[in-house]
Amino acid sequence: xxxxxxxxxxxxxxxxxxxxxxxxxxxxxxxxxxxxxxxxxxxxxxxxxxxxxxxxxxxxxxxxxxxxxxxxxxxxxxxxxxxxxxxxxxxxxxxxxxxxxxxxxxxxxxxxxxxxxxxxxxxxxxxxxxxxxxxxxxxxxxxxxxxxxxxxxx
Numbered sequence: 001x002x003x004x005x006x007x008x009x010x011x012x013x014x015x016x017x018x019x020x021x022x023x024x025x026x027x028x029x030x031x032x033x034x035x036x037x038x039x040x041x042x043x044x045x046x047x048x049x050x051x052x053x054x055x056x057x058x059x060x061x062x063x064x065x066x067x068x069x070x071x072x073x074x075x076x077x078x079x080x081x082x083x084x085x086x087x088x089x090x091x092x093x094x095x096x097x098x099x100x101x102x103x104x105x106x107x108x109x110x111x112x113x114x115x116x117x118x119x120x121x122x123x124x125x126x127x128x129x130x131x132x133x134x135x136x137x138x139x140x141x142x143x144x145x146x147x148x149x150x151x152x153x154x
Contacts, residue, residue, distance in 0.1 A: 001047070002044050004042055005043045005044065015028070019095070020120045023120070023140060024095045024097070026117070026118070026139045028045070028076075028097070029140070035082070035087075039083060041080065043078070045076040046076065048076055048090070053079070054090065055077050062112065065112065068126075070123070071094075071123065072093050076090070076091045094123060096114065096117070098113070099112070111148065111150055115144070130148070132145060133145055
């Protein structure tokens with residue numbers, strides 16, 4: 001069952017099992033607001049069990065690009081195309097959000113972004129490999145983020 005993320009009335013729907021559910025819901029709402037404002041796109045997620053292709057895609061990119069395996073359980077995922085860019089998001093139980101930005105046109109931007117919910121520890125699999133910058137969000141508190149450029153074809 002898909003869920004339209006509301007960034008005005010933030011809800012933990014689908015994220016209840018996360019120890020940082022409120023902060024993760026704020027992070028998800030922050031993403032929804034970004035896509036509404038920048039692209040007029042409605043940000044919709046599905047339970048990870050119903051979005052297995054999106055979860056597998058993100059896992060494959062992480063594995064092939066950086067030999068990374070995320071230890072946390074995926075809760076929700078989404079994949080969509082807007083303005084010639086394929087976006088794939090996975091929200092994890094730990095409070096981690098991973099997105100793959102993949103411009104379909106040759107030579108465009110392609111990257112993997114990591115965002116950590118307020119109050120969560122940096123996952124062990126990322127701790128020694130990435131530095132995280134902080135940004136403030138009205139919806140999500142303090143978000144810590146990092147990224148890397150995708151070199152392969154996906």
